[in-house]
Amino acid sequence: MNRRDFVLSTSAAAGALGLGGAAIAHGMKPAHAKGHAASGASGGGNDPKFRMHYAPHFGTFSNHAKDDLDQVRFAADQGFTAWEDNGMRGRGSDFQEKFGKLMADLGMTMGVFVGADIDWGSPTLTTGRREHYDKFVANLRDSVEVAKRINAKWCTIVPGVEARNIPFGIQTANVIEAFKRGCEVCEKSGLIMVLEPLNWRDHAGQFVRYSDHAYTIMKGANHPCAKILFDIYHQQASEGNLIQNIDRCWDEIAYFQIGDNPGRNEPGTGEINYRNVFRHIHRKGFKGVLGMEHGNSQAGPEGEQRVIAAYREADAF
Numbered sequence: 412m413n414r415r416d417f418v419l420s421t422s423a424a425a426g427a428l429g430l431g432g433a434a435i436a437h438g439m440k441p442a443h444a445k446g447h448a449a450s451g452a453s454g455g456g457n458d459p460k461f462r463m464h465y466a467p468h469f470g471t472f473s474n475h476a477k478d479d480l481d482q483v484r485f486a487a488d489q490g491f492t493a494w495e496d497n498g499m500r501g502r503g504s505d506f507q508e509k510f511g512k513l514m515a516d517l518g519m520t521m522g523v524f525v526g527a528d529i530d531w532g533s534p535t536l537t538t539g540r541r542e543h544y545d546k547f548v549a550n551l552r553d554s555v556e557v558a559k560r561i562n563a564k565w566c567t568i569v570p571g572v573e574a575r576n577i578p579f580g581i582q583t584a585n586v587i588e589a590f591k592r593g594c595e596v597c598e599k600s601g602l603i604m605v606l607e608p609l610n611w612r613d614h615a616g617q618f619v620r621y622s623d624h625a626y627t628i629m630k631g632a633n634h635p636c637a638k639i640l641f642d643i644y645h646q647q648a649s650e651g652n653l654i655q656n657i658d659r660c661w662d663e664i665a666y667f668q669i670g671d672n673p674g675r676n677e678p679g680t681g682e683i684n685y686r687n688v689f690r691h692i693h694r695k696g697f698k699g700v701l702g703m704e705h706g707n708s709q710a711g712p713e714g715e716q717r718v719i720a721a722y723r724e725a726d727a728f
Contacts, residue, residue, distance in 0.1 A: 458490040461726045463693060464700045465669070466493035466522040471703060474712040479506075480513055487517045489719050495522030495702040497567065500550075500557050507560040514562065522700040523640065523666060526554040526566025526604060527593075534574035537618050539585035547589055551596040551604070558602045565666050565700070567640055568593070568604045573618040582618060587631035594634040605640035605666045610648035620649050622656045629663040639663045644670030644705065647683055654691050661695065670705035677721040680708045690728035 467486050469479050476485040483494055494514065499507065514521055527550035535543040554566050570586045577585075593604050608625050609617040619625055625639045641664045647653060657664065671681030678685035692701075703722075707714040 457488055460490045460492055461722060462728075463689065463697070463726070464493035464520050464522075465491055465722055465726075466495040466520075466700050466702045467491055468495050468497070468703065471707070471718065472715050474715050480509065483510070483513055483517065483519070487519060492518070493520040493522050493700045493702075495524070495700065495704070497523070497525045497704075499524035499561060499563075500526070500554055504560060507557060511561040520700055521561050521563040522702045523565045523567045523605060523668075524554070524557065524561075524563060526551060526568055526602075529569050530571050531614070532572065534572050534577075534618075536570040536586050536589040537572070537574045537582040538577065539581070539588065544589055544592055548592055548596055551593050551602075555596060555600045555602055558600060564601070565603050565605050565640075568606050569609060570606070570618055572616040583624070583628060584631070586618065587628055590628065590632040590637045591634070594632060594636040597636040598634070601636070603636050603638055603665055605638050607640040607642055607668075608645060608649065609642075610645045612648050613645075620645075622646055622650065622660050626660045626663050638665035640666045640668060642668040642670070642704065643683065643685075643688060644668065644672050644675055647672040653683070653688055657688075657692065658695075666699055666702070667692065667697075668702040668704040670703075674708065675705050676708040677703075677705060677718045678725040679721045685725040686728050689725055693728065 467482075469482060472482045472485050476482040486494065496502075499510075502510075511521075527547050536547060551566075557563070558566065568590075570589065573579075574582055590604065590606070597604060606619060606625050606628060608619045608621060611617065611620055614620075619628065622639070622641060629637055629639055639660055641657060641660065643653060645668075646656060650656060669678065669685070670676065671678055671683050671685070674681050689701075703718075707718050709717055
């Protein structure tokens with residue numbers, strides 16, 4: 412399954428969350444229609460806001476609210492203060508404008524959307540070829556307009572697979588050049604491109620998979636519109652040593668994404684001590700968004716309630 416298909420789907424993986432009754436009790440309330448919950452949405456409750464801006468995506472709460480915008484309202488009622496959607500660029504201006512207004516009305520922060528097309532099979536930005544640069548720049552011009560409609564500050568960039576017939580250092584320079592050209596497009600609007608390294612277990616052959624490589628590219632681009640998206644799930648799979656690597660790359664990190672490993676589901680389903688990681692990020696003064704780019708470990712409304720409980724537990728630091 413490729414990354415775009417994964418994010419646009421929240422098909423639940425088998426297995427229990429394993430948080431226990433105390434985790435569910437922490438901050439959880441019975442589902443009932445209240446507050447922002449709208450037509451088709453069960454649940455709500457106006458729970459206390461989380462310490463940090465955790466961002467669900469469309470599908471995370473689809474059992475509690477079938478309508479996309481109602482899912483945002485439901486999330487706000489549970490205490491979430493942000494949202495992200497990789498596919499927002501393809502949703503059309505009418506939806507984008509409605510979504511942007513709703514987010515403003517709810518006082519929620521928009522997280523990332525994918526800012527440029529990704530070729531998952533053939534080298535693109537790593538080659539340094541003009542046609543790939545031109546397409547990248549054209550995509551970003553579109554993304555700037557999308558960002559205006561939805562009041563977004565960040566867009567995800569994945570530079571694609573490695574070109575094995577080109578030396579590694581030259582490929583790195585080619586990607587730096589792409590980001591420099593992208594910065595020329597983004598700087599007037601303030602849109603920030605965030606480079607996401609991807610692990611090779613799920614995305615074999617992607618050029619950027621380690622945080623230090625992303626850091627090198629960002630130092631080469633040397634622009635406030637080019638930063639790192641540190642996906643905790645991907646970096647645990649690729650390199651581990653999360654907290655030290657976050658510290659090493661800190662001045663270039665603008666955004667985080669979440670998913671436990673293995674399984675890529677909510678915190679508490681794998682090996683990552685998310686309470687410690689969240690505490691560390693919070694103590695360093697991070698005020699941005701942490702995107703919930705993961706599936707639900709259990710199906711149905713109960714699985715969605717467990718996602719909320721997992722974040723209450725991990726957020727209690």
